[in-house]
Amino acid sequence: MTKNAIEVNNLTKKFKDFTAVDNLYLTVKEGEIFGFLGPNGAGKSTTIRMLCTLAQPTSGSAKVAGYDLIKDSAKIRQNIGLVAEKMIMYDRLTAAENLRFFGKLYSIPKQRLEERINELFQLVDMQEWKNTQINKFSTGMKQRINVIRALLPEPKILFMDEPTLGLDPQTTFSIRDITRQINQDGVTVILTTHAMTEAEALSDRVAIIDHGKIAALDTPENLKNMISQGDANVFGTKISNLTSELVNKIKSMDVVTAVAQQDDYNLKISAQGENALNEIIDTIRDEGGNIASVTNSNESTLEDVFLAVTGKQMRDQATEKATPVHHRHGPAPKARVR
Template sequence: MIQVQNLSKSFQNIQAVNDISFTINKGEIFGFLGPNGAGKSTTLHMMSTIIKSDEGSIYIDGIATNDHPSACKQLIGVVPQEISLYEELSAYQNLMFWGNLYGIQKDVLKERIHTTLELIGLLDRKKDLIKTYSGGMKRRINIAAALLHQPKVLFMDEPTVGIDPQSRNHIFEVIETLNEQGMTIVYTTHYMEEVERLCDRIAIIDSGKIIAQGTQTELKELVPTKESIQLEYSLLSENNLQELQKLLPYSINADKNKICIEGSVQELSNVITVSNELQLSIKDIQLNKVNLEAIFLHLTGKQLRD
């Protein structure tokens, strides 16, 4: 659906995007994960024809963005970081305005506004002025405006910044519904939990370069440490340890009353069952996961939100 090859962009002496390449398949959610200033928004701006690249090429559904920007704009919807709405107009009036800019026939537009407001859960508030909306509601209307012309691809640039958890979850549900309907979605964020929930594949970007990309499973393989389970017992004798080693099909590292087992959270129920059978009193359980934060730290040597 989207092919990006050797893309670069500089602003004066700042290299915002540095020779990146990737492919996005039709019908997938592709995430860009990185800290503020990593190059996520600049990449999205080039893909959505807002700015031109210095070098490289972008093809959307076989169409080159630099050569045919108008044709590409018909294929894409853009949800910017900034709220692009008129505060003194109602939600319905805002959507009528943006729909008219797309050149959608009036009767068709009215039906699409109704359907889109229903999708984002704000049909009952369509006559209310935008200035009366919460931050999360404004962001949902922002999404609605990008959907009116029924794009094949939706670009979403940090769409949950500054909103409450309930609104964030509602936006997630809208994204998942759109994706189930076949829409290709490109999503940028610096919140790892968002891409972990939403994205089929992820590109980790830092200082303008893609330092890793793939599925979550593929990215986890880049980290030398593995997921593990640590249990602390009230008392763990040498005999107890030997029994655990007999009954559990894992390699166990022990230290005083603690054991550490290499494995994922799926193994935990088995460990607890065996511990109960041996009448061992569990004092504490810790799950050490390999998540995107750990991957980013391993690849860059810094925390994701630095």
């Protein structure tokens, strides 16, 4: 019987009068890749910070790797790794020196640490760069080191926060391939991303959080089927003179449920109603749009689901100030780095 790597019950986080996470309930199974999606300000980053023991909940409870979030926070930190959006490395040190530094913070025995470093360089195919200073690396190379830094203590659960943000397609493909390998080695992965194709390609299940609550949770395929039934339709339109004003006009139509702009010319439009396509075409022409092509398909994407669930309105994200974490086990011992 599959155990749960994470169990969340009525977890809540408030910042004064603002509720960032609202009575959240969630389970993540051992060994799965769990995609965690949400608009800016929806509460996903706050949830991840709590599960990583970086912020304390206002109320509710959670277990991570079998340990209580409040009572056993030190034990949780021994069983998790975090690939933060911001890279955590020292540019003047070599890649290997960076890993040795963080390995000593984890109190990994010297011999095991060297073995682990060699294993991880092989994982990301960077053996020849281990003695090169980080400041000479490309952004993609730095991110690969950032990933294996989180893997040093052999965590049971790995949190990956936007791991491919701003990377070129080749490096993005490499990071995704590494993520799959990590998971195949038995590590549970929690992936936060705004790249819907990434979430769909990697995740066993996906949770969409909005306004601090889970708005939808299922396999990517089941989520796509959720809006591909009944009279829902998905249209692809290529418009040679596409403008933001025209996009906004289409979004405001009653028959339109979601709009995703794919580039300067192409829109993917989800709509409902027997005459939805005709109404959309008429609106585009009335607004002066030149339609180059129209395709009609009921095959939705995860992006369609995301927009249908969270809405089309742009979100602004206010800066959240996390409250200090006071652990009951006293201060963590200082690492001795020689």
